[in-house]
Amino acid sequence: MAKRGSRRKAAKSTGKRETTGWKLWARRLAIWGGGLALLGVLFLGLAVAFAARSLPGYQQLRATQTAQMIVVRARDGTEIVELGPSYGEWLDSSEIPEVMKNAMISVEDRRYYLHFGVDPYGLARALWVAMTDDRRISATSTITQQLARNIFLNSNRSLDRKLREAVLAMALEWKFSKEQILELYLNKVYFGGGAYGIDSASRKFFSHPASELSTAEAAIIAGLVKAPSRYSPTADVDAAVDRANVVLRLMREQGRISASEANVDPSAVKLKEDRSQNSVRYFTDWALPQLDILLPETFEPIEVWTTIDVGMQRAATAAIKSNTPSGAQGALISLDRDGAILAMVGGTDYVETNYNRATEAVRQPGSAWKLFVYLAALEAGYTPEDRVVDAPVTIDGWSPRNSGGTYAGEIDVRAAFAYSKNTVAAQLGNEVGFGTVASMAKRFGITTPISTYPAMVLGSSEVRVIDMARAFAAISAGGSSVEPYGIVKVTTTEGETLYEHEDARSTRLVPDYVAAGITDLLQTTVNTGTGRAAQIGRPVAGKTGTTNSNKDGWFLGFSSGITTGVWMGRDDADPVPGLQGGRAPAQAFAAYMRYAVKDRPVEQFDTELQLPEWQLEPDDEYYYGEPDDYYYIDEQGNLIEPGMPEEPGEFPFPIEGEAPPADRPRQPPSQPSGPQSGGDNGGAGQAASDDFLDRATGREPPGPAQTPPVRFRVLPPQGPQESPAGTRRGE
Structure with missing residues (x-):
């Protein structure tokens, strides 16, 4: 109180009024704010001065570049696009x-x-x-x-x-x-x-x-x-x-x-045509990010030599643009027999949309998925000639229908595949196991999730075009794996090699006879089935695919070592009127492939099935050998020993149900071949077991797991003969 009073007295003595309340705080804030602002300006000035002193000189700033230049070349060395910085003249x-x-x-x-x-x-x-x-x-x-x-x-x-x-x-x-x-x-x-x-x-x-x-x-x-x-x-x-x-x-x-x-x-204003804004950019957008993995960090200009064929890329672009239905999009990818990507189109117009549907979009493949169903069936023992029944079927409450709602009845596997019978695919998938079909798809390079519900056999799981093309390329390669790639080598502008592609180790995915069998089915599909629009005047193997309500259309196939996959549909997955795999996609495939294979020799497919021994039907002469190598029964039912004339001689043992001749005594067996049993033979035991005699007389042919060491063949009788027991032989 004393101090406050003294301040008041001092103020009165000097004639000034004392500043109090909010004015005092405003004054203090102004003083402190001004001081802080002065310090801030001083600090900023020092920072600017220090930064200015540290800046490079003008000529150094002129010489700096802010990004890496990349020249992309086709497989023949021609420049297809230049990416990265282009500085022109200063x-x-x-x-x-x-x-x-x-x-x-x-x-x-x-x-x-x-x-x-x-x-x-x-x-x-x-x-x-x-x-x-x-x-x-x-x-x-x-x-x-x-x-x-x-x-x-x-x-x-x-x-x-x-x-x-x-x-x-x-x-x-x-x-x-x-x-x-x-x-x-x-x-x-x-x-x-x-x-x-x-x-x-x-x-x-x-x-x-x-x-x-x-x-x-x-x-x-x-x-x-x-x-x-x-x-x-x-x-x-x-x-x-x-x-x-x-x-x-x-x-x-x-x-x-x-x-x-x-x-x-x-x-x-007249604009220059920009070559870089064409469909090849779909490919470069897919391939160039791989450089981050393939190369050490570098900022120097580089040249990337790719697998793209300029002519094939142009043909692929034209095929997609001219065949894709209005309002829809199309994608195409083409692989050489070693996995080199020859052409890639991710859409109808790169300028309109750079979304790459060949490598990024996941869509249902429809019946094209049956490739994996039939691969699993062939590996399980089916052949193209085996008979199957195309009829209504229900599996776990699911009842698939064929396109058109008709059923063909009993047909062979080849026809069922060629005409894309859904009921047969469902039965085969159920028989071999839906998990087996999923495993087969994974084996062939499908990277997206796969459902194991029954409807999966009709292509309900979404896939990428590049993965499906890879699977068909493996069939073209005889059942061996194929790894798609797009970069052959990377060099500096002076020619120093920074990276060079090495062929991936190929692995056998299915046996030769399975690859030959599925190629047989794929070829029939193009020759007489749903893929006839894909014919190009030389052998073609392929498969169509169409999803519900015509939302997706597919055709995938191969000829002369080139495998090509085509997809069409809308990005929003709405139906496309009239879209079917056997129409526009197959037509685009044919339009492109006619150009792609024009300089390649015609190649016939290897569809001859060399089945494994366990799957072969037994051939009588091969299975049993020559007559001198085995016991057999003659026309009168007499057992003939190996190497003996057909005139009956001394029997090693009697034939069951037949009395011995009156002029010849019964010969006891020296080595009984089975358990003894009583009979009307004077109390002597049976010389041969029932099992042995059944096999010897042809009543029970040996199965694959019961092959006897000595084969028997029963010769057909010349006419009906009554056995002593009154039974007719041969019945």
Whole structure:
């Protein structure tokens, strides 16, 4: 109290009023805030000065590159696409057209010549718009900040990165002039499609250097910076033109061009055809990410030699575009006999959508899945000639129906496969086991989950086109595994080999006779079954596939060492009217394969089944040997010893049920061959067991597991003869 009173007295004596309450705190806050702001400015100045001192020199910044250049070559060495950075010629500030500078400043940083690297006014305006219009804060990076980010930083949106970006931008402004910064920016900014800098972009889109840019062309290029992929004139001409008109309007509003110059028509600009935006990009998008695994980390320019055949890729693209139903998408993948990918089409238009349906999409294969059902059946012992019954069947409450609802009755396995009988596939799958079918699919390279419910035999499990093509390629290879690959080798631009493909070790997936049997079935499908539209004038083996409501259509097959898989359908899985595997997909297959095999010799399929011994039907003469090698029964029922004439001689033992001749005494056996039993033979035991005699007289032919050491053959009698017991022989 004393101190407070003394302060009041002091205030009165000096004539000043004492500051109290909120005013006191506001004053303190202002003092402390000002002090902290001064310290912040001092700290920021030191940070900027330190950063400016650490920045590389101007010539060093000119020489830096921000990404790796990759040249992709086809199997014959021709260049098919160049990816990564393309920098064009470096243009000095005096060589850059003023209209290009004005266009970039108008759309990216209208206050470029007024700020010091960071634009406080622009930032405040963006915050005010965000608060009043309830929108997110719009982009506020200046040209200098964008340059700092492109050269020194990444593109994440963290607060730390933004702070460092601001410091580096002010450091650049400290160290370099506005013209130098703009020159660096225009020669380094990314415009999409691998083009870095205005000269590269001008050559890429308009086929001439940037020094010749017109007003409309400059507006198109300036409009790309915001979203290179969205506004690329090679991807979406309309979007690029609309964006260019926005740039022209801003230039007019800011007084950088006249009204007459602003009336140019960007849609009249002649664009260069971009070879990189074609279907081969589906392949490069699939193959090039593998370089991260195949190569050590490197940033030097490289050349990637691939398996793609340019002519086959062109033929595949045309086959898909011309045969895919309206509103649907199509995919094709073609493999050589060693797994080399000759062509890959992931959709009808890469520019419209770069989603690769050949390698990424998972769809139901329909009846094409029966490949694995019949492989399992053939491995279990079936042959193409075996008889099966095409009739209604119910398995665990599931009743499959054939296409068309008709049933053929008793047919052979070959016809059941060729005409894609669902009921037969269901019975075979049930017999061999649905788990066995799933295991067979996994064995042949299916990588997606597989259901083991009964309906799985009709292709209810989703698969990838590349996996199904791989499975059919293994059949083409005689039942040996095939590993798809697309990169042959990788070299530096000087020719040093960084990677070279080595053939994967092939493993036997099924025995030869199973591969021959399934090839027989596949060939019949094309010759006379559901795949007749895939005929190309030489042997073709293949299988169609159609899912419920015509949502998916498939054809997969091979000829002359080339295996090709085709899929068609909608991305949203809606039905496609009239889509069936035996129509458009088979037609696309034939259109492509006619070109693909034109320079290859005609190859006949090996469909001769060399069945294993356990599966062979016994041949009498082969099974029993020559007559001199075994006992046999003659026409009168007499047992003839090996090597003895047919005239009956001394019997080693009597025949059951037949009395011995009156002039010859019964001969006791020297070595009884079975348990003794009583009879009407004077009390002597039976010389041979019932089992032995049954086999000897043909009453019970030996099974595979009961093959006797000595074979017997029963000769057919010349006429009916009555046995002493009154039974007729041969019945």
